[in-house]
Amino acid sequence: MENSFTAVYEKLDDWYIGYVQELPGANVQERTLEEARESLREAIELILISNRELAEQQLSGKDVVREQINVKL
Numbered sequence: 648m649e650n651s652f653t654a655v656y657e658k659l660d661d662w663y664i665g666y667v668q669e670l671p672g673a674n675v676q677e678r679t680l681e682e683a684r685e686s687l688r689e690a691i692e693l694i695l696i697s698n699r700e701l702a703e704q705q706l707s708g709k710d711v712v713r714e715q716i717n718v719k720l
Contacts, residue, residue, distance in 0.1 A: 654687055656680060667691060 653668040663683040667673040673694055675686040 652691060654684070656683055670694060 656665045663680050665675045665683040665687045673690045677683040
């Protein structure tokens, strides 16, 4: 499954600050724009994996229905 997110990069002195509008907590700070892009991709992946693992733990042993939904914005 592939998702799209909006990355925002701000040049601050010698650093690039990056964050994802749709995903609070996905923030990076790197020396180059390319490093910031790669770090932000990694941050998104780690946050989504962690959120999925936390949800799995919370749902363990419960009777639930799982389904994928598509949302158009």
